[in-house]
Amino acid sequence: MNRKNFLSILTTTVFSFISFPAIAQAETQFQTPSRNIHCLIADQSIRCDVLQITGRIPPQPKDCQLDWGHVFNLNARGSGYRGCYGDTVADANSPVLQYGKTLRYQGFVCTSRRTGLTCVNRDNRGWELSRERQRFF
Structure with missing residues (x-):
């Protein structure tokens, strides 16, 4: 048996016993x-970006040197907050959560409703x- 055939058999044998x-x-x-x-939703947190807001946006915090007002964060526990x-x-290619439908994840x-999006975490805290x-509630 040549070296190439031996390595091929060895590799096939090893991988057949490994469970992924x-x-x-x-x-x-x-x-x-x-x-x-x-x-x-990733890493036990959710971030939602509201692209257009017609309502009043709170003043930008002094420690925020980036954009402000359109990003909302919520961790698995605790209250939600606006993010810098x-x-x-x-x-544009992400799936659409149709009105009247609910997504449960992590x-x-x-x-999703015609009036907006409501999300809650394990503490039943969240936002509309x-x-x-x-x-926030």
């Missing part, structure tokens, strides 16, 4: 039907987001 665990999807992305709200940001999670529950209004 199924890799769980670590993140998911979606957008609302209006395409105004885009969200990413220099990027976006908006992706402990977050998000429901729309073009006109952004409310």
Whole structure:
């Protein structure tokens, strides 16, 4: 048996005995039907970007040297908050969470309605987001 055939047999034999665990999807992305709200759930947190806001945006914090007012963050536990940001999670190709539908992922529950998007975490804390209004609870 030559060296090439031996290595091929050895590799096939080794890999036939190794069990690879199924890799769980670590993140998911979606957008609302209006395409105004885009969200990413990853690493036990959710971030939603509201592209257009017609309501009043709170003043920018002094420690925020980037963009302000359109990003909303929520961890698996605790209250949500507006984020300082220099990027976006908006992706025109992400799936649409249709009105009346609910997404459950990594402990977050998000429901899309014509009036906006509501997301909650394991503590039942979260937000209601729309073009006109952004409310934390």
